[in-house]
């Protein structure tokens with residue numbers, strides 16, 4: 011195995027190729043943890059030397075910033091930047107588009123300059139470099155990808171996740187609102203951590219209805235918060251036995267037969 | 272005599288317009304400093320793409336075609352307006368014809384064709400708005416003045432087109448009767464000639480002159496109407512797309528005045544006792560706390576509602592509408608502008624954008640999904656305003672919703688939005704890590 015805590019890497023006077031920024035969701039949420047595990051198994055399969063910060067990681071500050079608390083955001087950001095600099099981190103991959111966006115776009119202003127990947131981009135890179143080998147198997151599955159706002163619209167990455175779905179042979183269908191007109195799952199901007207304002211409907215229900223109208227076997231996501239919102243939506247609409255909600259990393263790991271530990 | 276009248280009317284119109292432009296500029300510059308890109312070529316290309324070529328209009332093809340017809344028609348007719356202005360000032364009739372020769376004919380033909388297209392497009396727009404009643408034109412903020420404004424613009428366009436076509440039709444009859452010199456070709460307005468045919472010469476000259484005056488007075492009146500209308504976008508879309516951010520829309524800048532304070536609190540820099548300037552207030556309560564780019568955004572808004580139509584909060588029935596955020600900002604600015612006009616300076620009047628126009632309920636419904644930013648044809652950013660108002664609510668007024676305060680507490684105490692101990696962060700990977 012080639013994954014260690016950064017402190018362990020440092021103790022051996024070595025450095026990993028990449029720091030996996032786990033994020034709070036994958037650190038604490040059962041469902042998101044399984045995504046993190048699938049992603050790490052893919053890293054292992056590709057022979058990547060990876061590290062995580064473990065207890066030295068804190069929230070990037072995204073929800074604080076978007077809830078209007080720039081003071082708290084900067085507290086968290088400056089601390090994280092300090093930690094990352096101490097370990098001389100240069101490249102980071104995140105399974106959460108909110109972490110990805112914050113590390114990539116908002117840390118530079120505060121002195122943190124890193125090369126930052128979303129895991130879909132990093133997996134594409136591993137495939138292109140031949141480090142992650144695909145098999146001849148074709149997964150014949152009807153799948154729709156739900157673009158996360160902070161990967162798609164906010165950062166213009168629409169292709170990487172679709173590349174991965176095609177790579178395993180899935181026929182990816184597009185929802186009526188997709189890519190730059192994708193509809194938010196309802197979690198962003200700190201909505202995840204508060205009650206919705208009064209209205210006719212919850213946003214995740216609106217979105218899940220749209221996705222389910224395409225009768226997909228799988229709804230593919232690339233964000234732990236979308237995962238929660240859409241999974242709740244599918245439950246609420248009683249479609250759990252017809253449609254699974256899975257992260258692109260899980261789809262790829264399952265395809266490659268990387269068993270759960 | 273008529274030259275003098277014309278000169279005076281023209282001069283006064285231009286002076287009044289210039290005064291209002293200056294007032295508008297002063298109002299916009301009440302905003303705070305904005306950080307804008309310094310890359311001229313990228314900004315310029317962005318302006319060409321979105322203002323000149325209107326790339327985003329294509330998201331809705333019917334509107335794109337109709338809008339394009341009116342836009343090009345407006346540009347083409349300006350050539351004719353130049354002639355009208357010269358004629359008016361010199362007392363000549365169709366002064367450019369002898370100089371332009373065959374090109375003059377071409378201009379007349381193109382201009383007449385576009386007049387018809389403008390007419391059709393204006394009818395299509397009126398139809399969509401008032402008969403089909405597209406939902407995005409009839410949300411809560413679209414009551415009273417905004418729909419009236421839209422209809423005034425469209426009917427004025429129709430009136431101006433008709434005046435021009437009637438002018439050309441009577442011109443042609445008068446040319447045939449040998450009263451006017453033979454110039455130009457008028458392929459469209461000739462179809463209007465039968466209506467005017469039975470008039471005697473003096474009446475026909477009267478009609479021709481009246482149409483001429485109505486057209487040019489209409490244009491001058493419209494020019495002075497624009498500063499008070501959403502039609503301002505025909506000018507402001509250019510600077511607005513030029514100054515719009517070139518960064519990914521996910522990037523929000525941090526308040527720079529906080530960074531030294533935070534760094535000091537964290538012990539990352541040495542305590543600097545001299546840095547005790549009175550900190551300016553954080554976030555925005557009123558329009559004057561926003562940046563001038565936010566204010567330019569507000570004046571550039573076309574009220575098309577594309578932003579609101581894609582807003583997940585609006586779609587699911589929440590009170591938030593990004594268009595309303597922009598319209599409220601503009602309404603508040605207009606209130607301040609009226610005071611600048613009356614008193615010559617701006618003094619706080621006890622009102623504010625936050626509270627008197629926009630409620631916290633609207634602000635907290637935003638998911639910062641940036642769909643509104645992507646949808647806006649003139650690159651307006653409503654999220655920037657929403658966020659600055661949230662910053663004021665949170666950091667100055669301490670009025671975050673209860674659950675958001677819980678979030679802040681967890682982030683402060685556990686470094687995570689949930690109250691889990693940070694020691695547990697690596698647990699998911701226990702079996703996967705080498706020690």
Ligand code: SF4
Pocket residue numbers: 578581582583584585591592593636637638639640641642643644653654
């Ligand atoms: S960013 Fe906010 S205002 Fe804009 S579309 Fe999304 S939820 Fe609506």
Ligand code: SF4
Pocket residue numbers: 571572573574575576577578579593594597646647648649650651653
């Ligand atoms: S902000 Fe942009 S999209 Fe929204 S109404 Fe104004 S011009 Fe239209």
